[in-house]
Amino acid sequence: MATSRVSKHFLFQLIFLALIAFNRANGRSLTPDFYKHTCPNLVYTIKTVVDEVMSVAPTLGGPLMRMHFHDCFVRGCDGSVLLDTPNKTEKYAIPNLSIRGFQIIDKVKSAVEKVCPGIVSCADVLAAVARDVTVALNGPSWEVEFGRRDGRVSTVNEALANLLSPFANISTLKQGFQAKGLSVKDLVVLSGGHTVGTSHCAAFNNRLYNFTGKGIQNDDADPTLDYEYVPKLKSKCKFGDRNTLVEMDPGSFKTFDLSYFSLVAKRRGLFQSDAALLDDSETRAYVKLHALKDKAGFFKDFADSMIKMGRIGVLTGTQGEIRKVCTKVN
Template sequence: MANFSRYLSLQIILIFLAFACCNHHAAGYGGLRVGFYEQTCPHLEHIVKEISDQVMAVAPSLAGPLLRMHFHDCFVRGCEGSVLLDSPTKQAEKDAIPNLSLRGFQIIDKVKTAVEEACPGVVSCADILATVARDVTAAMKGPYWEVETGRRDGRVSNMTEALFNLLPPFANITTLKQGFLDRGLSVKDLVVLSGGHTIGISHCSSFTDRLYNFTGKGDADPSLDPNYAEKLRMKCPEASPTDNLVEMDPGSVRTFDTSYFTLIAKRRGLFTSDAALLDDEETKAYLVQQALTHGSTFFKDFGESMVNMGKDRSPPGDQGEIRKVCTAVTVIINASKGPNLLSPLGEFGPD
């Protein structure tokens, strides 16, 4: 009996050790959780918030681009920082047409430098980008949510992948729903995250087809409020040689609020993809509810949907890394030269 008891105790210990080992492995290799860096970089959140608040105090116009940068990262290869990589031949994600309007990369670099000083080689650029997106949103009087961390940085950044995976401003509701479904996101996530257009600006070229040549016959988009369309034509003349800028949420472009939904309900969405939210019963019901209740659940929903989006796949531990700088791959596995070949460049092109 004594031998059996010792045997049973040993089995319980082995099971516990196996469970602990597996949990540690999951946390390090793609298992996201709040407080992932509590022990290894306890001041991370403070560092990111301090720099984000400083930037927003002097350059609030960067809030929209920094929030959108996280979106664009997650929609190509998952949330693994590939949008941050530079390419010597201009073939990385940031060089794709949909990403040419992104701004604020230097802010991510600034945060990374500060974090590296405090916790060298610990925090991924992907996690920094996700946390900055939250903090600039909160700084614009928007919602605050707990950011799950534990991502690893990817080593591949491909311009073509960005071109084909980022949802364009002219997407219809079918394309939008399928694009979100492909990334494990719901129809509710689609309409909620579209509310991020409450901050930021756009180039006229992203929507002028709705004003002058919607069907290729020199016509305007009939779904666009005529008065709003006329105001847009004044800001975006058809023959203008320059690509002017227009607020996505006129009047509150630097405040994260719920007026976006009121505008869409009045057929004043800037992009075709905004107007498309009226073409689905579920998305229309949500935006009408938020418009009528002054966004009664929007802030809570936005935080939840951002967490949902942030769960998109991260490279497993044997493929991802923790970059030293966010613009360049740190370690490239090369069988002929050994496993730790340092390189100032990333890997660009397909896997």
């Protein structure tokens, strides 16, 4: 029996290492110059559309940034989150119902198709848009790597299995990132993206009411949540409210800054997954470091982690396809 357990563990380790090696090998085939000759105006074309959108609808910045994250964590960065068959594809999974801005990706793709028809993948459009909205929100910039191709498969169940829940504890979060070849540091850095955007009450209402499940409604909040912050959240989210939108980083939810880490350090992170970052020595140290306003350090780390995330499970070469329309396969 013991030998069997050891063999299974060894097999799991081999599979895990092979997965990481595959991801890294694929990632190396991406390059910022991929479209240098085939679509030289790509970056300018995408940025022009994004800047126009952000000038009138800056609240779409957070969802558009996270759309790239939600794409990469399911089947890799292959644009599968964009496919649209009602009640069957990833975008209809519960974790993705809060993602907005799909029509903006369609708008960007249409602009790109006009200048470079059939050349640029929807997966690459997502990666570039994520960078451009971050910059538009006063966040860091980075050289986006290109060369991804689009997948042809998208299912609700895979999204449910791979996207990390706002209710996740630190062990689940670390395991989820490790499974994608990302580090504990990447976990904290990318969580910092919660500095922009909003959330529905459904994602954290359980922390405000009847947290222990004993049927106590008014005096049973999550003890890891600052007790002085609880009344403020309750004033916005009543018991059972699932739809009201609340700023994740109150006061600066349209600006990419370090406020998220200050909130988490004060036990005012909105989600249980935010609070969980204080439950591990490595993640807690990073939170406290950037709560002290190391802006340059965080911006560099965020850029590095976004590039790294953008390499997860990519399709390259002759794999997949270049979709003409992002919502459907060719």
